[in-house]
Amino acid sequence: xxxxxxxNQKAIKEMSRRFARDVIAPVAEEFExxxxxxYDILSQMGDLGMMGIPFPKTYGGGGGDWVSFNLCVEExxxxxxLPGVILDVTVTGAAQELFLYGTEExxxxxxxxxxxxxxxxxxxxxxxxxxxDASSIRTSAVLDGDEWIINGSKQFITNTGLKNNSxxxxxxxxxxxxxxxxxxxxxxxxxxxxxxKVGQKYEKLGMRASSTHxxxxxxxxxxxxxxxGEIEKGFSQRLSSLQAGRIAMGAIATGLAQACFDQAIxxxxxxxxxxxxLFDSQxxxxxxxxxxxxxxxxxxxxxxxxxxxxxxxxxxLEAHFAKLYATETATKIAAEVLKxxxxxxxxxxxxxxxFFRQAKLNExxxxxxxMQRLIIARELLF
Amino acid sequence: xxxxxxxxxxxILDAAASFAKxxxxxxxxxxxxxxxKFPVEIWKKACELGYIGMCxxxxxxxxxxxxxxxxxxxxxxxxxxxxxxxxxxxxxxxSEIILRYGNEEQKKKYLPSICGGKxxxxxxxxxxGQENGMGFxxxxxxxxxxxxxxxxxxxxxxxxxxxxxxxxLCRLTEGSRAGExxxxxxxxxxxxxxxxxxxxxxxxxxxxVGNLAFMDVLVPDECLLGDGRDGQSQLNILLNEMNVKAAxxxxxxxxxxxxxxxxxxxxxxxxxxxxxxxxxxxxxxxxxxxxxxxxxxxxxxxAWDLDGNSGNSVPAAMAKKVAxxxxxxxxxxxLHIFGGYGYIVDYRIERFYRDASMIDIIGLPGHSxxxxxxxxxxxxx
Numbered sequence: 001x002x003x004x005x006x007x008n009q010k011a012i013k014e015m016s017r018r019f020a021r022d023v024i025a026p027v028a029e030e031f032e033x034x035x036x037x038x039y040d041i042l043s044q045m046g047d048l049g050m051m052g053i054p055f056p057k058t059y060g061g062g063g064g065d066w067v068s069f070n071l072c073v074e075e076x077x078x079x080x081x082l083p084g085v086i087l088d089v090t091v092t093g094a095a096q097e098l099f100l101y102g103t104e105e106x107x108x109x110x111x112x113x114x115x116x117x118x119x120x121x122x123x124x125x126x127x128x129x130x131x132x133d134a135s136s137i138r139t140s141a142v143l144d145g146d147e148w149i150i151n152g153s154k155q156f157i158t159n160t161g162l163k164n165n166s167x168x169x170x171x172x173x174x175x176x177x178x179x180x181x182x183x184x185x186x187x188x189x190x191x192x193x194x195x196x197k198v199g200q201k202y203e204k205l206g207m208r209a210s211s212t213h214x215x216x217x218x219x220x221x222x223x224x225x226x227x228x229g230e231i232e233k234g235f236s237q238r239l240s241s242l243q244a245g246r247i248a249m250g251a252i253a254t255g256l257a258q259a260c261f262d263q264a265i266x267x268x269x270x271x272x273x274x275x276x277x278l279f280d281s282q283x284x285x286x287x288x289x290x291x292x293x294x295x296x297x298x299x300x301x302x303x304x305x306x307x308x309x310x311x312x313x314x315x316x317l318e319a320h321f322a323k324l325y326a327t328e329t330a331t332k333i334a335a336e337v338l339k340x341x342x343x344x345x346x347x348x349x350x351x352x353x354x355f356f357r358q359a360k361l362n363e364x365x366x367x368x369x370x371m372q373r374l375i376i377a378r379e380l381l382f
Numbered sequence: 383x384x385x386x387x388x389x390x391x392x393x394i395l396d397a398a399a400s401f402a403k404x405x406x407x408x409x410x411x412x413x414x415x416x417x418x419k420f421p422v423e424i425w426k427k428a429c430e431l432g433y434i435g436m437c438x439x440x441x442x443x444x445x446x447x448x449x450x451x452x453x454x455x456x457x458x459x460x461x462x463x464x465x466x467x468x469x470x471x472x473x474x475x476x477s478e479i480i481l482r483y484g485n486e487e488q489k490k491k492y493l494p495s496i497c498g499g500k501x502x503x504x505x506x507x508x509x510x511g512q513e514n515g516m517g518f519x520x521x522x523x524x525x526x527x528x529x530x531x532x533x534x535x536x537x538x539x540x541x542x543x544x545x546x547x548x549x550x551l552c553r554l555t556e557g558s559r560a561g562e563x564x565x566x567x568x569x570x571x572x573x574x575x576x577x578x579x580x581x582x583x584x585x586x587x588x589x590x591v592g593n594l595a596f597m598d599v600l601v602p603d604e605c606l607l608g609d610g611r612d613g614q615s616q617l618n619i620l621l622n623e624m625n626v627k628a629a630x631x632x633x634x635x636x637x638x639x640x641x642x643x644x645x646x647x648x649x650x651x652x653x654x655x656x657x658x659x660x661x662x663x664x665x666x667x668x669x670x671x672x673x674x675x676x677x678x679x680x681x682x683x684x685a686w687d688l689d690g691n692s693g694n695s696v697p698a699a700m701a702k703k704v705a706x707x708x709x710x711x712x713x714x715x716x717l718h719i720f721g722g723y724g725y726i727v728d729y730r731i732e733r734f735y736r737d738a739s740m741i742d743i744i745g746l747p748g749h750s751x752x753x754x755x756x757x758x759x760x761x762x763x
Contacts, residue, residue: 126722129651131722136652203726205725205728335710335739338739342506343537343747346585346586346740348581348582353583360714360718360724368721373662
């Protein structure tokens with residue numbers, strides 16, 4: 001057992017922390033308020049190699065590991081969740097699927113620019129009537145000569161509607177040539193494809209700068225070789241990339257909880273609570289103690305899941321524990337810190353207001369808490 | 383013991399529900415929410431029908447009903463719409479203290495405008511640095527000639543932009559009552575009074591809130607509420623009123639959130655069935671039902687205690703805490719049942735979640751409420 005970070009992991013963590021503090025922190029409130037996607041910040045993150053951390057140098061990556069990647073995600077999320085979420089979707093979603101299942105040509109064309117931070121990728125799975133029940137999607141893909149024709153719509157897809165969003169990897173129903181059986185495949189849809197339309201951006205409780213849209217596919221045509229991986233393995237491919245996303249959600253939620261805690265600690269210290277008064281005033285200090293403990297538990301869980309992934313070991317339970325625990329805990333912590341700040345924290349000039357509004361989302365995206373429990377229970381019982 | 387509502391109470395409840403369904407116009411509400419505007423049109427209609435200042439005696443324009451009836455109304459309003467309900471519920475705060483301590487002239491002057499839709503009272507009691515408790519106000523009132531000079535800053539003053547007067551809690555600095563608290567009822571257009579309106583906030587956006595700074599504000603003697611002897615009980619009365627309001631609105635918000643989650647669970651299908659048929663969701667919904675009912679029972683008991691003039695403020699303090707926590711947890715779980723849609727403004731549930739988080743600041747905010755409650759319930763040791 002060795003709980004220490006190696007030199008590379010430490011370096012990435014430090015670099016991410018500095019970047020978050022110096023570049024993201026000063027403008028985090030602003031992009032939440034304006035709802036504008038922070039192109040410049042993403043570009044700098046790309047230049048620093050953040051999108052490439054877990055990918056080999058041959059594809060423009062840093063040759064690092066998933067522990068390092070998740071440490072980076074947590075550090076960014078400690079200042080604001082948005083860059084962490086964008087990084088998660090880009091890396092564990094689009095980039096990872098390309099890396100694991102793409103042809104060499106697909107990797108050269110689509111993966112490398114994402115890894116280098118020049119473009120952002122998206123994954124299109126959720127539909128208006130297919131949320132938790134992901135395999136009930138209705139978007140269809142029919143092979144017509146040299147092209148796939150895609151019809152349908154997707155809901156809540158992050159990283160879309162952006163100038164540098166290159167592709168959406170769409171999960172669609174299709175029929176196998178061999179026996180005509182229906183299956184789910186994943187197809188790379190370049191965003192300049194005919195018949196691809198970006199719908200409305202939603203007005204949301206928080207994360208206002210996240211570029212999350214409805215997508216419409218109206219006889220959308222893409223070349224035949226945009227199929228990603230094997231035609232009948234689309235869903236299982238998608239599930240495996242979702243699992244990496246769950247670890248990252250653990251890191252994001254840990255970062256958010258830490259952000260709330262950092263606010264609380266400095267607020268409490270500023271109000272002149274000296275050490276001796278722990279005998280007079282315990283409610284808040286004891287609450288802080290609980291919060292710090294739960295954050296550390298969240299952190300250790302996502303790190304273990306990431307480490308197991310790096311070892312090539314089965315980590316289904318750990319990934320889902322990480323997501324479930326960190327996200328539910330972070331929502332509660334945000335509410336507790338809001339109460340510590342009361343009445344001031346409700347004003348948007350205090351970061352805790354923003355963190356409170358953002359926190360709840362984590363329990364819903366990348367598989368709701370119910371789905372996490374379902375998957376864990378399945379592992380345990382069947 | 384009698385747990386049933388009287389016919390009058392049932393009628394009031396039904397009428398309030400009809401009013402809310404009919405008058406809480408969604409477009410108007412959306413605009414008020416977005417722009418942090420008080421819903422004047424709805425409030426005026428509520429005043430016309432007697433929902434505002436219900437506890438005020440008939441001779442001053444009220445309905446002469448109790449806190450229990452008032453709680454029924456505001457719980458129902460919040461059930462229909464959290465933000466509108468809160469704005470209406472907090473628009474007659476302070477009527478109790480005027481009733482108990484105001485002289486006839488003050489009562490005649492201010493009470494009818496509360497009920498009649500002409501003036502909303504502001505309450506100025508919170509100050510910065512009160513994390514240590516409410517006992518010691520730093521806003522001072524010093525006797526000077528025919529009046530008092532008030533200095534200090536009050537924060538989170540409700541209804542600050544409304545034209546009605548403001549009730550300010552101060553600490554007297556001189557004379558035999560030095561060090562004790564006193565309440566003043568003053569008009570907002572006095573010299574030396576400066577207000578700053580708060581901007582964007584998480585919830586309670588339709589209630590205008592801000593800070594009020596007093597710089598050598600001279601107020602005549604007749605602005606004193608009572609005779610300067612009743613500071614502590616005045617504070618308790620204000621807190622009682624606010625705690626019951628918090629309890630009623632919190633319960634209503636929780637109920638409204640639950641209603642929405644239940645309706646959604648009944649129509650949303652995944653995995654070939656209604657999500658409301660899954661045990662996990664059913665368990666969540668029934669847990670919510672229990673908590674809402676507990677919160678409601680506590681609210682009604684607290685209101686009933688105060689209506690009976692027992693002066694027992696402990697149930698009100700309990701009810702506030704229970705309702706604040708219930709509203710938060712029920713709204714959070716209700717939002718969750720909506721899945722991704724719960725996060726979208728159009729689906730309305732997120733507003734209930736944001737407003738639920740604000741119940742905490744009605745009365746004493748955060749942990750200072752718990753401190754006060756412990757002192758009341760089990761005594762300082």
